Amino acid sequence: MSIKIPFLSKQPKESDSLSEENAPNHVAIIMDGNGRWAQKRGLPRFAGHKEGVSTVNKIVKTAVRANVKVLTLYTFSTENWKRPKQEVEYILKLPKEFLHVYLPSLMENNVRIQTIGDFQSLPGYTQEAVNYAMEKTKNNDGLILNFAINYGSRHEILKAVKQIATELKEENIDIDSLDEEAFSKHLYTNGVSDPDLLIRTGGEYRLSNFMLWQLAYTEFWFTDKLWPEFTEETFHEALLAYQQRKRRYGGI
Numbered sequence: 001m002s003i004k005i006p007f008l009s010k011q012p013k014e015s016d017s018l019s020e021e022n023a024p025n026h027v028a029i030i031m032d033g034n035g036r037w038a039q040k041r042g043l044p045r046f047a048g049h050k051e052g053v054s055t056v057n058k059i060v061k062t063a064v065r066a067n068v069k070v071l072t073l074y075t076f077s078t079e080n081w082k083r084p085k086q087e088v089e090y091i092l093k094l095p096k097e098f099l100h101v102y103l104p105s106l107m108e109n110n111v112r113i114q115t116i117g118d119f120q121s122l123p124g125y126t127q128e129a130v131n132y133a134m135e136k137t138k139n140n141d142g143l144i145l146n147f148a149i150n151y152g153s154r155h156e157i158l159k160a161v162k163q164i165a166t167e168l169k170e171e172n173i174d175i176d177s178l179d180e181e182a183f184s185k186h187l188y189t190n191g192v193s194d195p196d197l198l199i200r201t202g203g204e205y206r207l208s209n210f211m212l213w214q215l216a217y218t219e220f221w222f223t224d225k226l227w228p229e230f231t232e233e234t235f236h237e238a239l240l241a242y243q244q245r246k247r248r249y250g251g252i
């Protein structure tokens with residue numbers, strides 16, 4: 001069975017329609033290339049981040065219509081603190097800006113906001129804006145829009161190991177009960193299925209400390225397009241590429 005995607009300005013041919021059976025449930029995106037997009041135009045880097053916000057809006061709508069259940073966006077990594085203070089502040093104010101403009105549309109589209117990452121260490125203005133949106137959207141049961149913010153995978157894994165070590169020390173758990181499922185419960189992604197598809201824009205081929213545990217069997221798709229140039233058509237291309245992959249999970 002195949003579904004049409006009415007939101008695309010150019011309707012795909014029947015032969016390249018997305019199939020309902022193997023559409024990705026969870027798509028994760030490393031949004032790279034904002035700075036270069038701006039530099040190419042002689043603009044300051046923040047102009048690229050600003051443009052990146054409007055791409056986020058377009059891609060969220062596309063994901064809703066393509067029936068994606070979870071969209072995780074790498075918004076700010078634990079390594080991004082190394083950037084100049086002004087740029088860090090600018091990026092960390094973007095969730096507020098995005099939610100201020102687009103929260104009504106997220107509500108209309110039944111989107112639920114969540115986050116992964118070290119949320120408590122974020123500035124108050126970021127926490128407040130995101131907390132407000134999480135509360136407002138908590139009963140929505142459509143797409144989960146998951147912002148990875150102040151997120152680093154090694155930090156996440158280490159945090160899980162420390163929690164488990166404490167539980168073992170306090171004899172709250174038995175070491176034999178520790179399996180992959182039990183370990184996963186200590187990750188920020190607890191309760192969310194692993195990504196089926198990872199997209200990275202900006203022509204780089206690395207994971208940058210993103211979801212190292214969760215991406216074990218994920219399909220990867222890379223594009224040279226810079227994040228502000230990423231369109232619904234590019235997203236559609238990635239979704240189609242995904243559905244043509246054969247996932248074997250180590251089997252044959």
Ligand code: FPP
Pocket residue numbers: 031032033034035036037049052053056074075076077080091094095098202227
């Ligand atoms: C990487 O590009 C991008 C980031 C570190 C920030 C990503 C943030 C957004 C796309 C906007 C966030 C949107 C919302 C809704 C909160 P880069 O700056 O490393 O680009 P470069 O490799 O070209 O320098």
